[in-house]
Amino acid sequence: xxxxxxxxxxxxxxxxxxxxxxxxxxxxxxxxxxxxxxxxxxxxxxxxxxxxxxxxxxxxxxxxxxxxxxxxxxxxxxxxxxxxxxxxxxxxxxxxxxxxxxxxxxxxxxxxxxxxxxxxxxxxxxxxxxxxxxxxxxxxxxxxxxxxxxxxxxxxxxxxxxxxxxxxxxxxxxxxxxxxxxxxxxxxxxxxxxxxxxxxxxxxxxxxxxxxxxxxxxxxxxxxxxxxxxxxxxxxxxxxxxxxxxxxxxxxxxxxxxxxxxxxxxxxxxxxxxxxxxxxxxxxxxxxxxxxxxxxxxxxxxxxxxxxxxxxxxxxxxxxxxxxxxxxxxxxxxxxxxxxxxxxxxxxxxxxxxxxxxxxxxxxxxxxxxxxxxxxxxxxxxxxxxxxxxxxxxxxxxx
Ligand code: HEC
Ligand code: HEC
Numbered sequence: 001x002x003x004x005x006x007x008x009x010x011x012x013x014x015x016x017x018x019x020x021x022x023x024x025x026x027x028x029x030x031x032x033x034x035x036x037x038x039x040x041x042x043x044x045x046x047x048x049x050x051x052x053x054x055x056x057x058x059x060x061x062x063x064x065x066x067x068x069x070x071x072x073x074x075x076x077x078x079x080x081x082x083x084x085x086x087x088x089x090x091x092x093x094x095x096x097x098x099x100x101x102x103x104x105x106x107x108x109x110x111x112x113x114x115x116x117x118x119x120x121x122x123x124x125x126x127x128x129x130x131x132x133x134x135x136x137x138x139x140x141x142x143x144x145x146x147x148x149x150x151x152x153x154x155x156x157x158x159x160x161x162x163x164x165x166x167x168x169x170x171x172x173x174x175x176x177x178x179x180x181x182x183x184x185x186x187x188x189x190x191x192x193x194x195x196x197x198x199x200x201x202x203x204x205x206x207x208x209x210x211x212x213x214x215x216x217x218x219x220x221x222x223x224x225x226x227x228x229x230x231x232x233x234x235x236x237x238x239x240x241x242x243x244x245x246x247x248x249x250x251x252x253x254x255x256x257x258x259x260x261x262x263x264x265x266x267x268x269x270x271x272x273x274x275x276x277x278x279x280x281x282x283x284x285x286x287x288x289x290x291x292x293x294x295x296x297x298x299x300x301x302x303x304x305x306x307x308x309x310x311x312x313x314x315x316x317x318x319x320x321x322x323x324x325x326x327x328x329x330x331x332x333x334x335x336x337x338x339x340x341x342x343x344x345x346x347x348x349x350x351x352x353x354x355x356x357x358x359x360x361x362x363x364x365x366x367x368x369x370x371x372x373x374x375x376x377x378x379x380x381x382x383x384x385x386x387x388x389x390x391x392x393x394x395x396x397x398x399x
Contacts, residue, residue: 020106022048025056028102035102038095044119046099054110056103060096061119067092069204070127071119128203130210137200138211146218158195158279158287166219167304170288175302175310177228178221184212187288194285231300231310234379236292239387239397247388249356250381252341252349253323254315255334259307262344264392269339274307283393292397296386307333311385316378320360327353 025048029035039045047059062068067089096114104112128136135144141156143149146163153160161168170187171179185208191199203211216222237243251257258270264281271278279285287303288294302310315329323329327350328336341350366374387397 020054020056020108022050022056025103025106025109028106029099032098032102035095035099046096047117048103049115054108055113056109056111057113057115058096058099058103059117060114061117063116064093064096064114069206127206127210130207130212130214133203133207133211134214141197146215156196160195160197163215163218166221169298169303170294171228171301172230172233172297173228173301174231175228176304176306178225180227180230181209181212184215188212190289192287193289194279194287231297233293233297233300234376234383236296237380237383239292243384243387244391245352245356246381247384247386247391249353250316250318250385251388252345252353253318253327253329254311254385255328255331255336255339256385257341257344258334258339264389269344270334276305276307281389281392283395286393290390290393290395292383292386292390295389296383299382299386299389309333311382313375313378316381317366317374318357318360318381319366320357320362322363323357323360327357 029046029048030039035046044061049057049059061071067085069085072085072088072092100112100114103109134142139150140152141148141150141160142163143153143160148160148162150160166178167176168179168183170192171177171183173179173183188208188211189199189201191197252262257268259268259274259278260266260281261268261271266278266280268278279287283290286295288298299311302308309332315331318329326336327341328334341353345353361369390397
């Protein structure tokens, strides 16, 4: 007798006489075009559990606090990449919130709960190995074995980097040392404009790490050495017209023009002695990018070339007494006697430089200055030089 009564009670619950049925909630969900499209696209049908006395439970494929990258890729209509995890999570959560709202609005529903259910996305995209990503996206230029000799290499404006040699230009680390992973990741995700190397963000963080590991296994260097120390970067000064003047004087005094030419076209008087091509310092040729910060970083860390050494604070401490006659600082690879400034710059430009030199402190004054003051003047001059390189390149730092 008792069990019959239980059955009757149950029937009443299920038929909706005392609350909504699972079926009616499913119907309500499907009646919403967004939810219907979402279920259709993802293959995930939001399950409805015991709709008992108005307490109903819906199912979701991952806990709200821990979105699963693979599931997100499967259930959102965008590939998950390094930049959009939040957006994808938000899209998926919007759907679940909507479903919760629809269920809550059904007649007789008091509260909606969620439960995590197993879900195997149809054709789920697992994480690819670094080797697979490399073969898919990089080998065409960098070559199967990392020698920079892929089938597309010849058609490029510059030869692709040779990962077996492992000399990197775009680094935050000291001159001629190995880069940090973050440097390689920056190169890969942002791409290299001049080299026509596309930026690639359609990778998961795990794939990217694995790709970086794959690049490293091409070279012994990564077994013998560790990445160099990260070179500290000072804050950029305000961009004002005087900054460019200071940068131009610095470019003259340090003899940058002997290789790069007074206008940055790469045809300085010494260029023919350099046994590697010097690219014009122009916007479409700059290796690692065209922003003020990147160019400043290049000046701090140098490129991989033995001719392009970092510009140290000592180089940038300009002393009036030592510059007055020579106009140029003493630096490796440049030669004030063999290639005098007068052959490359106009009289007016040199007169302006002389006026500037006349305002500089003499050695006795510098000797008495606090070390921080000397360092901060040098730091300012290096930013000025980077700003001037930008202007040579036809770029405005404000861009
Ligand atoms: C279209 C051809 C092309 C493709 C595809 C390409 N690269 Fe490159 N990459 C280049 C070229 C060219 C350079 C040299 C840039 C230069 O000298 O200005 C380069 C340079 C690099 C560098 C060195 C940057 C430095 O610090 O000097 C890294 C690292 C790199 N590529 C990684 C990759 C990875 C990883 C992939 C695949 C996701 C990839 N590249 C795909 C053409 C390509
Ligand atoms: C002895 C010759 C020489 C001198 C002097 C020299 N450079 Fe370079 N520079 C090179 C070479 C070689 C490269 C690497 C090849 C290239 O990028 O074209 C280079 C690269 C660069 C780059 C990187 C360009 C890029 O693709 O991003 C910048 C910026 C640069 N030099 C600025 C300067 C500045 C500023 C000075 C003066 C402090 C200077 N150079 C002095 C030879 C020189």
